[in-house]
Amino acid sequence: DAKTTQPTSMDCAEGRAANLPCNHSTISGNEYVYWYRQIHSQGPQYIIHGLKNNETNEMASLIITEDRKSSTLILPHATLRDTAVYYCIVRVEGNQGGKLIFGQGTELSVKP
Amino acid sequence: DAGITQSPRYKITETGRQVTLMCHQTWSHSYMFWYRQDLGHGLRLIYYSAAADITDKGEVPDGYVVSRSKTENFPLTLESATRSQTSVYFCASSGQMEGQAGNQPQHFGDGTRLSIL
Numbered sequence: 001d002a003k004t005t006q007p008t009s010m011d012c013a014e015g016r017a018a019n020l021p022c023n024h025s026t027i028s029g030n031e032y033v034y035w036y037r038q039i040h041s042q043g044p045q046y047i048i049h050g051l052k053n054n055e056t057n058e059m060a061s062l063i064i065t066e067d068r069k070s071s072t073l074i075l076p077h078a079t080l081r082d083t084a085v086y087y088c089i090v091r092v093e094g095n096q097g098g099k100l101i102f103g104q105g106t107e108l109s110v111k112p
Numbered sequence: 113d114a115g116i117t118q119s120p121r122y123k124i125t126e127t128g129r130q131v132t133l134m135c136h137q138t139w140s141h142s143y144m145f146w147y148r149q150d151l152g153h154g155l156r157l158i159y160y161s162a163a164a165d166i167t168d169k170g171e172v173p174d175g176y177v178v179s180r181s182k183t184e185n186f187p188l189t190l191e192s193a194t195r196s197q198t199s200v201y202f203c204a205s206s207g208q209m210e211g212q213a214g215n216q217p218q219h220f221g222d223g224t225r226l227s228i229l
Contacts, residue, residue, distance in 0.1 A: 032215060043202050043220035044155070051215070097143050097162055098206070099170065100218060102154040 004088045009107040012082075018075040020106050022088030025069040032091040033064060034100065035073045037084040044087065044102070047073065078110045115139075118203050118221035125193055126229050133188045133224045135203030143206045144186040145218060146170075146178065148199040155202065161186055193228045200225050 005023040012018040024033065034049040048055055048062045050071070055062045061074040075082055087105040091098055116137040125131050135144065146158040147170075157170030159178040167178050175197060177189045186205075190197055204218040 034217065041223075043204075043222045046217040046219055049215070049217060097145065097160040097168070098216070098218075099145065099157045099160065100155070100204075104154065 004090060004103055006086075006088050006103065006106045008104065009109070011109050011111060012075075012078045014080060014110055014112050015077055018073075018078040018082065018108060018110070020073040020075075020086050020088075020108065021070065022072070023070045024088070024090050027068050027090050029068075033062070033068075033071050034089040034091050035060070035062065036087045036089065036100070036102075037082075038087070038105070039081075039084040047086075049091070078108075080110050080112065082108065083110045084108060116203060116205055116219055116221045118201075118224050120224060121222065122225050124227045124229065127193055127195060129193050131190045131193055131226070133190075133201055133203075133226070135186045135188070135221060137184055137186075137203075137205040137219075139205060139207070139219075140183055141205035141207050141219075142183070143216075143218075144180065145204040145206075146176075146186070146188045147202045147204065148172065148197075149202060149223075150199050158188065158201075190226075195228050198226060198228045 032049050035047040036044040038044045048060050050062045064071045085105040085107050087102050089100050119134045145160045147155040149155045156172050161167045161180045164183050201224045202220050204220045206218040207216040
């Protein structure tokens with residue numbers, strides 16, 4: 001299973017962009033990169049995913065390097081409500097229904 | 113409102129008791145999953161189901177039983193609860209994976225906090 005490495009914690013000023021990095025150097029060609037977040041006492045929330053190309057939705061942007069060994073999740077205008085633990089996950093194709101393997105994640109603190 | 117709901121949200125029981133955690137989704141998703149979350153272990157897969165009447169074990173299935181008689185429901189039963197099963201349990205679902213697997217996100221419920229005394 002491809003492993004991901006994320007910083008343990010990050011701070012971001014409210015209104016600024018939050019850039020959360022993730023390394024996944026052993027990713028296979030057909031494995032997707034997923035991002036979830038978990039706000040205290042809630043279930044994990046899906047944010048975005050991608051394979052090769054950069055992706056954008058209403059919540060965030062995902063930038064994947066050309067060699068696919070790393071990616072960055074961008075929250076363009078962070079708010080206090082974005083304070084959460086963010087998980088970068090490589091989706092294991094066909095393995096146990098495409099199970100998600102959650103690492104320790106990055107604890108993002110958005111400060112006023 | 114459509115989505116995935118878990119019940120109960122909180123449960124306290126005693127060792128040796130049977131307890132069932134419920135999960136219901138309104139998306140008609142094919143896949144459903146049960147995870148548990150513990151400090152120091154992150155989320156770990158207990159069981160999953162690819163469709164009604166099809167279930168399979170995940171990483172930590174011992175002590176748990178699942179069934180899926182209907183697409184929308186995926187109950188998890190602890191047949192004889194132990195203290196080590198005190199945890200937060202999350203149910204998730206995702207759509208049918210066609211073509212390249214892995215491109216259907218899982219959506220999670222808000223969890224059941226289970227304490228076993």
